[in-house]
Amino acid sequence: MTDKSSGNAAQLATAADRTTxxxxxxxxxxxxxxxxxxxxxxxxxxxxxxxFTSTAACRSKITYIDGDRGILLHRGYRxxxxxxxxxxxxxxxxxxxxxLPTPAQREHFVNGVTYHTMVHEQITTLIRGFRRxxxxxxxxxxxxGALSAFYHEDLDINDxxxxxxxxxxxxxxxxxxxxxxxxxxxxxxxxxxQNHLSYAGNFLHMTFGVPCxxxxxxxxxxxxxxxxxxxxxxxxxxxxxxxxRLVGSTGASPYAAISAGIASLWxxxxxxxxxxxxxxxxxxxxxxxxxEFIKRAKDKDDxxxxxxxxxxxxxxxxxxxxxxxxxxxxxxxxxxxxNNPKLAIAKELERIALEDDYFRERRLFPNVDFYSxxxxxxxxxxxxxxxxxxxxxxxxxxxxxxxxxxxxxxxxIGRPRQLYVGADERPFVPLERRG
Numbered sequence: 001m002t003d004k005s006s007g008n009a010a011q012l013a014t015a016a017d018r019t020t021x022x023x024x025x026x027x028x029x030x031x032x033x034x035x036x037x038x039x040x041x042x043x044x045x046x047x048x049x050x051x052f053t054s055t056a057a058c059r060s061k062i063t064y065i066d067g068d069r070g071i072l073l074h075r076g077y078r079x080x081x082x083x084x085x086x087x088x089x090x091x092x093x094x095x096x097x098x099x100l101p102t103p104a105q106r107e108h109f110v111n112g113v114t115y116h117t118m119v120h121e122q123i124t125t126l127i128r129g130f131r132r133x134x135x136x137x138x139x140x141x142x143x144x145g146a147l148s149a150f151y152h153e154d155l156d157i158n159d160x161x162x163x164x165x166x167x168x169x170x171x172x173x174x175x176x177x178x179x180x181x182x183x184x185x186x187x188x189x190x191x192x193x194q195n196h197l198s199y200a201g202n203f204l205h206m207t208f209g210v211p212c213x214x215x216x217x218x219x220x221x222x223x224x225x226x227x228x229x230x231x232x233x234x235x236x237x238x239x240x241x242x243x244x245r246l247v248g249s250t251g252a253s254p255y256a257a258i259s260a261g262i263a264s265l266w267x268x269x270x271x272x273x274x275x276x277x278x279x280x281x282x283x284x285x286x287x288x289x290x291x292e293f294i295k296r297a298k299d300k301d302d303x304x305x306x307x308x309x310x311x312x313x314x315x316x317x318x319x320x321x322x323x324x325x326x327x328x329x330x331x332x333x334x335x336x337x338x339n340n341p342k343l344a345i346a347k348e349l350e351r352i353a354l355e356d357d358y359f360r361e362r363r364l365f366p367n368v369d370f371y372s373x374x375x376x377x378x379x380x381x382x383x384x385x386x387x388x389x390x391x392x393x394x395x396x397x398x399x400x401x402x403x404x405x406x407x408x409x410x411x412x413i414g415r416p417r418q419l420y421v422g423a424d425e426r427p428f429v430p431l432e433r434r435g
Contacts, residue, residue, distance in 0.1 A: 005273075008115070015043040020161070021065065029064060046417050053312075056237075058245065062095060062400050063236045067403075070316030072367075074100070074234060083323045087231040089113060089199050092171060092396040095234055096403070116172035116200065117193035119143075119180075127184050136181035136388040137266045144170070144178050145259035155253045157406055166254040167399045175199065176393045179206035182385055185244050200226040203392070207290055207381070222369050224331045228372055231320040232396025240264040240271070244398040244406045246414040254402060261398045262391045271387040274373035277308040278383060281342040290348055298358055308346075308370030309353060315363040317354075324371035331376050342374050 009024040011034060019044030024037040033056045042286050051054045062378035064073045072079040075094050082091050087102075093109045093369050103111060126146055130139055142261045148155065152171065156162050180190050183206075191206040201217040204225065208236045209215030237239070243264040248257040284293050296304040311318055326345075350366050353359040376386055 001243075006161070013039065013043065018043045025058075030066070040417075047398070052242070052416075054262045057242070057414075058237070058405065058411070060401070060404060061098065062239070062404060063234045063397070065236050065313050067311070069161070070314060070319050071320050073234075073284040079231065082321060083227050083230050083320075086230065087198070087336055088226045088233070088393070091230050091233055095396055095400045096167065098434075112168050113172045114201070116169050116194050117174050117195075119173050119174050123177075124190060127180055130186065132185060134181075134185070136178065136185065136385055137262060139181035139184070140174075140177055140388055140391060141259050141262050141266070143181075144174075144255055144262060147173070147255040148253045151255070153164065156250060157248075157254065163254070163403055163406065168255065169401065170258055170399060174395045175203040176206060177386045178385070178392050179203060181388065182382075182434040185384070190291050194375075198222055198226070200229060207385075216304040218334070218402050220330060224327050224375055225379070227323060227327050228375065228389065228408075229393040231323060231368055232393035235392070235402065236272070237401075239267070239395065241398060241401050244402050248402045248405050249411060254399065257402055258395060258398055261394070265391050265394065266387060271390045273307060273367075274369040274376070274390075275383045275386045277346075277369050278342065278373040278377055280307045281345050283347050286341060287344055287348050289353070290345065294349075294352060294356075294390050297405065306353075306364070308367055308373075310362070311365075311367045314367060317365045318367040318370075320368035321366040321370050323391070324368065324375065325366075328371045328375050328378075330373045331375050335378055337378050339377065340374070342377070346370060346374060354431055 008019045009032075011024060013020055013022050022039065024032050025035050026032045032322055034048060045057070062075065064076075065071070073092065074082060075098055077094065077100075082094070086094075089110050090101060090106060092113075093106065097147055123143060123146070124142075126143060127139060147169070151166070167182040183190050189211055190230070191209045191211070192355075193202050194205055197205055197217060201219075201222040203213050204217050204222060237245075240261040244257045247260040248254070268276065284290060293304065296302045297306045328343055328346075332338050332343055336342075350370070353364060353366065359365070373383070373386060375382070376389065381389070
């Protein structure tokens with residue numbers, strides 16, 4: 001794809017009798033944008049955009065979403081094709097470097113990740129300082145941030161080699177750290193990574209294996225988990241990605257930036273939605289009770305909401321949801337859970353949502369969280385680990401966005417403006433004269 005980001009038109013903006021010209025920039029695909037960088041200097045006004053939903057904060061070549069058409073592209077490739085024909089590490093290479101790897105490039109990249117999967121032994125001491133019931137995300141935030149103390153040479157982010165090594169390290173070590181957080185909560189010994197296993201297979205081994213007997217990785221489960229990783233690898237300028245870019249814009253270490261991204265992802269409005277879906281399906285309980293909950297969902301006075309429907313960006317069917325729907329059938333069939341009541345409820349809810357005018361008019365279609373939680377739960381992964389797995393997969397997207405941000409000559413330290421609505425300047429009143 002070519003970058004057509006250039007000022008091909010302009011619009012005049014006037015405020016307080018001061019006028020400026022706003023160039024209109026066009027990307028490869030998607031809506032054009034007003035370039036408002038000179039707006040404040042020329043007019044004394046700036047824009048008001050809560051949540052930055054109408055503001056492009058950067059140029060990016062990594063991921064494109066067409067929410068109206070339900071399209072997600074990584075470097076120009078449809079997510080459905082990548083999930084069907086690639087594996088996670090190949091998608092990582094694509095997201096990081098812009099092209100699908102040659103066989104030699106793929107082997108080199110996979111080896112580079114594989115041989116960075118171990119963590120420093122003192123990390124185990126850090127983890128053992130937490131309570132046993134600590135949330136895995138809390139552990140991951142701390143451990144990833146602490147990696148800055150172990151890899152001082154990576155702190156010079158202006159060195160491309162240092163950034164590359166930090167990228168390898170974080171992609172490689174994130175499954176190890178997530179699995180260690182899980183093992184610690186169980187009181188079980190940590191399992192070391194095995195270099196002969198695939199990326200997803202290694203995570204399963206470190207999560208479910210024990211030292212007293214060999215753990216056999218089921219290829220179907222590993223492939224299903226690999227697809228979940230692919231589908232969560234990057235998603236444009238979402239809250240956690242924006243957080244990584246914002247922290248990174250200060251010149252902070254990649255470990256600090258990624259740790260901040262994990263913290264942002266932990267919020268229930270961002271990364272915790274698949275856990276909420278599983279809880280909702282459990283609350284519904286059976287297909288027979290679905291009409292009751294559909295009625296509640298339509299009642300504006302009822303606080304109940306159908307989780308896993310609708311998306312901030314997608315106003316059509318989330319393409320990732322379709323991939324996971326077929327994967328859910330395969331995994332549950334393998335595990336002897338084909339008649340899983342939650343899957344039956346999910347499918348019936350989806351059927352209703354796609355046919356019911358109430359949902360269609362509001363564009364409330366299933367999103368990626370709708371089926372991912374069912375798959376993870378069927379694999380005996382506890383809900384507390386759902387967001388940790390999301391963070392593990394999203395790390396590559398965060399790193400690609402961070403690297404792109406560092407290399408962007410237009411990048412500045414993030415500094416949003418505000419519309420101040422507090423008190424105007426007023427005189428200080430001594431304590432004895434107050435009241």
